[in-house]
């Protein structure tokens with residue numbers, strides 16, 4: 001498939017990394033990774049920011065990078081075209097319904113030169129035992145990692161493969177029913193029947209806990 005001028009110009013309309021930082025709340029290597037994945041996916045599938053559910057993403061992690069994916073690709077948890085299967089892997093599949101194509105992107109950050117120092121410092125920072133000098137050094141290394149991720153040649157950090165899988169099914173609209181215990185409205189498909197009454201999941205679990 002050849003890229004038309006119109007398609008390539010879409011690239012300029014992606015939200016910037018700064019916009020992702022504003023959405024996410026801080027700049028971090030994970031967000032930078034998600035940004036590279038998201039822009040690579042859009043380019044490789046030749047899609048602009050999708051309308052409705054044209055593009056679907058299945059993320060195999062629920063970490064920071066997912067926020068950049070939501071911001072750039074428009075695949076969001078709320079619309080149902082971002083599905084998170086948290087396997088703790090930096091891998092993301094994208095399905096273009098219109099183009100009938102799918103790709104899987106696996107992140108390989110490789111071994112960063114300062115990795116072991118980063119790991120040692122991270123442990124200290126998160127256990128509250130780092131002094132101010134170590135805090136500063138940690139932040140500096142984190143910033144350097146982030147910049148490396150944003151500027152690295154794509155093939156060094158991402159492996160992109162075409163896949164033949166079908167996209168997950170479209171989000172369906174469920175009818176609502178009233179939970180027999182709390183009286184709140186709940187999607188029918190998310191209810192459980194306990195002793196003949198239809199309950200929402202928290203109520204069903206509370207009832208079962210009492211029985212045990």
Ligand SMILES: [Zn+2]
Nearest residue numbers: 028030031064
């Ligand atoms: Zn983050």
Ligand SMILES: [Zn+2]
Nearest residue numbers: 179182200203
């Ligand atoms: Zn309930």
